[in-house]
Amino acid sequence: MQLNKPLVLGVLASLGLVLGTRRPLEAQTNPPAQRGGPLTITSDVQEANARSGIFIARGNVRLVYPSRQVDAVAEMAEYDTRRRIITLRGNVVVQQENNTLRADVVIYTIDTGKIEALPVPPKQVQSVYMIKENPEKPAPPTNPTIP
Numbered sequence: 001m002q003l004n005k006p007l008v009l010g011v012l013a014s015l016g017l018v019l020g021t022r023r024p025l026e027a028q029t030n031p032p033a034q035r036g037g038p039l040t041i042t043s044d045v046q047e048a049n050a051r052s053g054i055f056i057a058r059g060n061v062r063l064v065y066p067s068r069q070v071d072a073v074a075e076m077a078e079y080d081t082r083r084r085i086i087t088l089r090g091n092v093v094v095q096q097e098n099n100t101l102r103a104d105v106v107i108y109t110i111d112t113g114k115i116e117a118l119p120v121p122p123k124q125v126q127s128v129y130m131i132k133e134n135p136e137k138p139a140p141p142t143n144p145t146i147p
Helices: 005-014
Strands: 040-042 045-049 054-065 070-080 085-096 099-109 114-118 126-128
Touching (some): 054 085
Antiparallel strands (some): 054 070, 099 114, 099 126
């Protein structure tokens, strides 16, 4: 299906999406504290349906949402603008702050910040969390002594 570029850009603008150019994955630095703001999706191909409010991106998809410190890559993304849910599919890698999530499908609910990750059986989902030490609570000793 060949799309009329001015029409597609107008639809994307009406959906509140910001388009950018494809870039390699890079960490977010000094993200703003507020909620909302631009959600940038870049990909090889994009299409939108103004009636359904569904936006689809395919091929080398990258999603950047700085106000939530989310940076993700996938093979495909579907953004339901009415339900405010983004579904990423295919070799998904999501980075938020210094944490990383790898799965085949990731469902991100914008309003709650909930992320649901699903594998392709028999594979598993992988999460890597960077745990910060609590400055108010000292770490337990590495060689505890028994009285």
